[in-house]
Amino acid sequence: MRYDLLKILLVDDNHYMRVLLAEILRAIGVTHIYEANDGAQGLQMMRDHDIDIVMTDLSMQPLDGIDFVRLLRNSPDSPNQMAPVIMVTGHSTFARVNEARDAGVNEFLAKPLTARGVIERLHQAIEHPRPYIRSADYFGPDRRRRNDPTYKGPRRRANDR
Numbered sequence: 001m002r003y004d005l006l007k008i009l010l011v012d013d014n015h016y017m018r019v020l021l022a023e024i025l026r027a028i029g030v031t032h033i034y035e036a037n038d039g040a041q042g043l044q045m046m047r048d049h050d051i052d053i054v055m056t057d058l059s060m061q062p063l064d065g066i067d068f069v070r071l072l073r074n075s076p077d078s079p080n081q082m083a084p085v086i087m088v089t090g091h092s093t094f095a096r097v098n099e100a101r102d103a104g105v106n107e108f109l110a111k112p113l114t115a116r117g118v119i120e121r122l123h124q125a126i127e128h129p130r131p132y133i134r135s136a137d138y139f140g141p142d143r144r145r146r147n148d149p150t151y152k153g154p155r156r157r158a159n160d161r
Helices: 015-027 039-048 065-074 094-103 115-127
Strands: 007-011 032-036 053-057 085-089 107-110 132-134 139-141
Touching: 007 015, 007 039, 015 032, 015 115, 032 039, 039 053, 039 065, 053 065, 053 115, 065 085, 065 094, 065 139, 085 094, 085 115, 094 107, 107 115
Parallel strands: 007 032, 007 053, 053 085, 085 107
Antiparallel strands: 132 139
């Protein structure tokens, strides 16, 4: 993978976490790294630059990572509704992971961070992207990780019938 071609936006209100992520990204060859202190600044950075991937923290003030992703996916003036988003957080409870997934997050990376974890999530987002789905109440990457053709339950896609 040509990491040197990627433009990655780091959105986190913790300066030290942005430094750590930036150092990991530089170590693997990423040269275009942009930083934002919160979701509002992140959206503005996306308007100013052609960002390929966003890595955002979940817990930020005043605009947290979930709200940032919801605006990115659903706002009429969104700079890039289909930008892959990797949510980075120490709050990896089942409820928070589901909340992030339902907001339109592509990948989830739990703290403490490792270079291997960052590389795996970047690889997943770039090399194995999930198709985007639009429904009455959701827009974002397909929330299902696998397609089971034998599933006969009530939550099948309409076009699978």
